[in-house]
Amino acid sequence: MEAVLGHLRAAIERGEYAIGDKLPSEAELCRTLEVSRPVLREALRALQTMGLTVSKTGKGTFVLANAVEDPTFGDYAASDLLEVRRHVEIPVAGYAARRRSAENLDHLAHLLDRMEQETDTTAWVAMDTLFHLGVAEAAQNPVFRRVIEEIRDALARQSAFLNELGGRREQSNREHRAIVEALMDGSETDAVDAMAHHLDRVETTLTDIVRSPRTDIPTEGGPEA
Numbered sequence: 001m002e003a004v005l006g007h008l009r010a011a012i013e014r015g016e017y018a019i020g021d022k023l024p025s026e027a028e029l030c031r032t033l034e035v036s037r038p039v040l041r042e043a044l045r046a047l048q049t050m051g052l053t054v055s056k057t058g059k060g061t062f063v064l065a066n067a068v069e070d071p072t073f074g075d076y077a078a079s080d081l082l083e084v085r086r087h088v089e090i091p092v093a094g095y096a097a098r099r100r101s102a103e104n105l106d107h108l109a110h111l112l113d114r115m116e117q118e119t120d121t122t123a124w125v126a127m128d129t130l131f132h133l134g135v136a137e138a139a140q141n142p143v144f145r146r147v148i149e150e151i152r153d154a155l156a157r158q159s160a161f162l163n164e165l166g167g168r169r170e171q172s173n174r175e176h177r178a179i180v181e182a183l184m185d186g187s188e189t190d191a192v193d194a195m196a197h198h199l200d201r202v203e204t205t206l207t208d209i210v211r212s213p214r215t216d217i218p219t220e221g222g223p224e225a
Contacts, residue, residue, distance in 0.1 A: 002165060004035055004043040012052050012063055023053065023061045042164070049073065049161055050210070068210045073157035081154050082203055086196075088147055089132065093179060093195035094188040096138035104138035108180050116173050124169055125159045131176055135195075138183060158202075166205040175201060 030040050047053045050068045055061050071078045118124045129152050136144040162168040175198040182190035
């Protein structure tokens with residue numbers, strides 16, 4: 001999927017498909033790139049998330065822009081989502097370190113153990129959102145949990161995007177482990193630092209994806225399925 005996305009993104013950025021142009025049909029792209037339809041559809045969804053294309057039901061996929069600026073996850077732009085996460089989740093981690101219960105810690109530790117063993121991206125992403133909800137619950141303020149619930153779909157979309165294109169899963173597991181250890185120690189400072197580091201890495205990976213199109217995709221012959 002990464003290879004297909006890189007191939008199509010590079011073609012758009014080179015101007016082979018101009019703004020307003022319709023991309024070839026899925027059948028034609030599958031045939032040309034020699035990939036399965038599910039792989040192609042994942043790549044097309046990623047292009048849309050990046051803001052490069054728009055899908056019109058019954059009409060096809062059209063080029064919307066020739067450069068990636070600010071990916072969109074559900075109803076929220078990535079920049080808006082990250083800004084809110086920094087203002088909410090970092091202090092929430094500090095409150096959680098001070099207020100967490102034994103039940104909160106057991107839940108997060110068990111969830112993290114499952115995440116570290118999970119190999120399916122979809123299942124891991126679902127647990128990722130549960131992890132961040134769990135930290136909010138540990139802060140013992142229902143408003144914090146409600147805020148995370150509001151952005152839960154966007155968090156899941158962002159998580160899937162970063163894992164598919166940025167290989168974030170193992171790094172995220174380590175960052176989540178540091179957060180849980182800080183909560184177990186009851187260290188507000190360590191918890192705040194661990195969550196800030198986690199969000200820094202999210203931003204860095206997202207920036208790398210946005211600014212670094214893959215230009216090493218062969219122009220003749222399709223990427224392997």
